Amino acid sequence: MKRATIRDVAEKAGVSISTVSRVLNNPEAVTEEKGKKVLEVIEELGYSPNALARGLIHKRTKTLGVLVPDVSNIYAAGVLRGMEDAARERGLNLIICNTDLKRERMTEYLHILSEKQVDGIIYTSEPVFPDVYEAFQRLKLPVVLASTHSLEYPLPSVKIHDEQAAYEATQYLIKQGHTEIGMISGPLSDPIAGLPRLQGYMRAILEQNWHYHFEQTVEYGHYRYEDGFEAMERLHRKYPQLTAVFCASDEMALGVISYLAQQGMSVPHDVSVVGFDNTRIAHICLPKLTTVSQPLHDIGYCTVQKMEELLEHGEVKELRTYLPHQLVIRDSVRSLV
Amino acid sequence: MKRATIRDVAEKAGVSISTVSRVLNNPEAVTEEKGKKVLEVIEELGYSPNALARGLIHKRTKTLGVLVPDVSNIYAAGVLRGMEDAARERGLNLIICNTDLKRERMTEYLHILSEKQVDGIIYTSEPVFPDVYEAFQRLKLPVVLASTHSLEYPLPSVKIHDEQAAYEATQYLIKQGHTEIGMISGPLSDPIAGLPRLQGYMRAILEQNWHYHFEQTVEYGHYRYEDGFEAMERLHRKYPQLTAVFCASDEMALGVISYLAQQGMSVPHDVSVVGFDNTRIAHICLPKLTTVSQPLHDIGYCTVQKMEELLEHGEVKELRTYLPHQLVIRDSVRSLV
DNA sequence: CTGAAAGCGCTAACAT
DNA sequence: ATGTTAGCGCTTTCAG
Numbered sequence: 001m002k003r004a005t006i007r008d009v010a011e012k013a014g015v016s017i018s019t020v021s022r023v024l025n026n027p028e029a030v031t032e033e034k035g036k037k038v039l040e041v042i043e044e045l046g047y048s049p050n051a052l053a054r055g056l057i058h059k060r061t062k063t064l065g066v067l068v069p070d071v072s073n074i075y076a077a078g079v080l081r082g083m084e085d086a087a088r089e090r091g092l093n094l095i096i097c098n099t100d101l102k103r104e105r106m107t108e109y110l111h112i113l114s115e116k117q118v119d120g121i122i123y124t125s126e127p128v129f130p131d132v133y134e135a136f137q138r139l140k141l142p143v144v145l146a147s148t149h150s151l152e153y154p155l156p157s158v159k160i161h162d163e164q165a166a167y168e169a170t171q172y173l174i175k176q177g178h179t180e181i182g183m184i185s186g187p188l189s190d191p192i193a194g195l196p197r198l199q200g201y202m203r204a205i206l207e208q209n210w211h212y213h214f215e216q217t218v219e220y221g222h223y224r225y226e227d228g229f230e231a232m233e234r235l236h237r238k239y240p241q242l243t244a245v246f247c248a249s250d251e252m253a254l255g256v257i258s259y260l261a262q263q264g265m266s267v268p269h270d271v272s273v274v275g276f277d278n279t280r281i282a283h284i285c286l287p288k289l290t291t292v293s294q295p296l297h298d299i300g301y302c303t304v305q306k307m308e309e310l311l312e313h314g315e316v317k318e319l320r321t322y323l324p325h326q327l328v329i330r331d332s333v334r335s336l337v
Numbered sequence: 338m339k340r341a342t343i344r345d346v347a348e349k350a351g352v353s354i355s356t357v358s359r360v361l362n363n364p365e366a367v368t369e370e371k372g373k374k375v376l377e378v379i380e381e382l383g384y385s386p387n388a389l390a391r392g393l394i395h396k397r398t399k400t401l402g403v404l405v406p407d408v409s410n411i412y413a414a415g416v417l418r419g420m421e422d423a424a425r426e427r428g429l430n431l432i433i434c435n436t437d438l439k440r441e442r443m444t445e446y447l448h449i450l451s452e453k454q455v456d457g458i459i460y461t462s463e464p465v466f467p468d469v470y471e472a473f474q475r476l477k478l479p480v481v482l483a484s485t486h487s488l489e490y491p492l493p494s495v496k497i498h499d500e501q502a503a504y505e506a507t508q509y510l511i512k513q514g515h516t517e518i519g520m521i522s523g524p525l526s527d528p529i530a531g532l533p534r535l536q537g538y539m540r541a542i543l544e545q546n547w548h549y550h551f552e553q554t555v556e557y558g559h560y561r562y563e564d565g566f567e568a569m570e571r572l573h574r575k576y577p578q579l580t581a582v583f584c585a586s587d588e589m590a591l592g593v594i595s596y597l598a599q600q601g602m603s604v605p606h607d608v609s610v611v612g613f614d615n616t617r618i619a620h621i622c623l624p625k626l627t628t629v630s631q632p633l634h635d636i637g638y639c640t641v642q643k644m645e646e647l648l649e650h651g652e653v654k655e656l657r658t659y660l661p662h663q664l665v666i667r668d669s670v671r672s673l674v
Numbered sequence: 675c676t677g678a679a680a681g682c683g684c685t686a687a688c689a690t
Numbered sequence: 691a692t693g694t695t696a697g698c699g700c701t702t703t704c705a706g
């Protein structure tokens with residue numbers, strides 16, 4: 001059996017389709033009596049309006065497209081959750097698209113989303129490459145960036161201040177009396193979570209007028225557990241006197257701890273470790289990780305808020321929003337003072 | 338500037354709109370010359386067809402709705418990723434909906450998805466309550482269940498065989514020489530991951546003809562780290578002689594390990610622990626967790642495959658699919674033999 | 675091979 | 691207050 005249309009309802013209720021439309025969209029403009037009758041028939045037929053038809057007319061679908069590198073990533077999933085909460089409150093829906101950092105997949109998704117007439121696009125975690133920006137332009141779709149930003153292009157964005165957060169995390173280690181502080185950084189080529197966090201670390205160290213050769217005190221990895229493990233192996237070899245390590249992600253921090261454990265060193269007794277992100281694992285593992293907390297949920301939530309603002313007014317008051325981060329003190333740092 | 342329509346293309350190319358439509362949907366039915374001309378204009382205008390209009394006609398949107406308790410949950414996110422991969426390969430998109438286990442939110446989402454004319458609904462992780470099933474019926478939408486199933490209703494589903502997996506995990510502990518084996522189970526009221534896993538544990542124990550009082554050897558929790566911690570506290574009090582614990586989730590297993598560590602006991606030296614799910618944390622934490630691996634990605638992937646089958650043929654060959662699980666041996670179990 | 679026209683389900687003027 | 695009608699952008703007969 002086919003689903004009922006507005007026409008079916010109108011017929012059965014003995015009114016015109018516009019009356020039915022009115023009880024749904026503008027009930028005051030209809031006699032109470034007829035209104036009630038129509039509502040009854042709607043209930044009886046299990047009628048519900050076709051959003052496609054509506055969207056065709058209004059040119060609004062109440063649907064947003066979300067481009068994310070990988071939903072199964074715990075960080076992305078947290079942000080996504082915040083988006084979804086904000087979206088629900090506003091009657092919006094989210095179509096999620098895994099890009100896996102593949103450019104072709106991104107443009108492919110962008111096309112599909114455009115055809116599906118989404119009201120806007122949320123672009124997550126990745127730098128905005130010129131060809132991507134161009135695609136945004138061509139599609140003429142509102143775009144908001146989540147946990148990434150762009151200094152080249154005027155795109156609204158929501159993230160934390162990574163450089164400052166890393167600065168504060170390093171400063172904390174310094175305040176605890178550490179003077180030999182290494183870092184496991186993300187890739188230098190990552191302008192979002194790589195370079196800025198490294199810069200924050202360096203700023204804190206440079207402030208001390210210490211004699212650091214950063215080539216000796218910094219290693220790199222792609223944020224994953226295994227990367228942290230391997231990077232720590234390299235770092236420890238070239239910088240054995242370190243007493244603390246600041247990591248650009250929680251997973252890498254756990255890799256570091258794991259490597260140290262394997263070498264018979266314990267955290268925080270022998271080496272102190274600070275992570276970044278405050279993902280769920282940070283307070284689950286042993287020792288519990290001192291880490292920089294990103295307000296994942298808020299970032300997602302605020303991104304959708306911003307999108308709504310953009311949709312309503314055609315512009316946003318604050319182009320680039322930097323949400324507050326927080327250093328969460330747990331058990332992975334030892335005080336030397 | 339508005340986006341180009343098929344009419345704009347037709348005019349500019351000097352053909353009728355039906356010709357443009359043909360170029361897109363049935364290129365062989367058009368002269369090569371005109372075809373080329375039209376393609377050029379399409380490119381020039383940046384035209385892309387409106388999926389809403391198409392959907393209105395075809396009554397197919399190439400969009401699926403996914404109901405999930407919480408995307409930020411690492412388990413759900415893994416399954417979701419598998420779904421997305423399968424969906425992309427088939428030109429489908431996924432609208433995700435967080436239910437937070439709230440019935441009202443579920444029915445609300447179901448309505449919205451129905452209005453948006455999704456081709457089908459994927460329902461994840463939760464038991465199918467009668468009112469939910471009724472809602473499915475009313476909406477007349479194809480439904481497939483992911484990592485849940487229903488024995489009451491004829492709904493296609495994809496999950497692992499939880500009872501058997503738990504049985505094997507417990508059996509493994511027995512084979513390692515353990516005779517005092519406790520369990521941290523999920524809630525009895527959970528017919529998916531709660532009761533079946535407990536039953537598997539009990540079956541393995543009963544097979545040994547041991548004198549177990551399960552009231553003494555089993556405690557319960559809601560799968561989270563904190564639950565595991567607290568449940569272990571209770572379990573250890575009433576069953577102090579245990580040498581191994583089987584947990585219904587990885588997070589609870591880590592809670593157990595954490596509690597034991599706090600009590601000065603070490604895993605696996607003093608107590609062995611087996612988890613369930615093989616989420617990312619299982620191989621990140623110390624000691625690395627021996628656990629039952631669920632093929633999260635496959636579950637999601639297979640669910641979408643099944644949905645496609647249902648959409649194509651109106652039925653599925655195998656109503657309830659049980660994907661193979663696997664016990665992943667790591668470092669959290671000590672052999673006593 | 676191509677174009678005209680009907681219509682998918684709905685909303686929004688425009689009449690009445 | 692209600693009904694009639696013209697589209698929204700597209701596909702699909704049906705003629706030619």
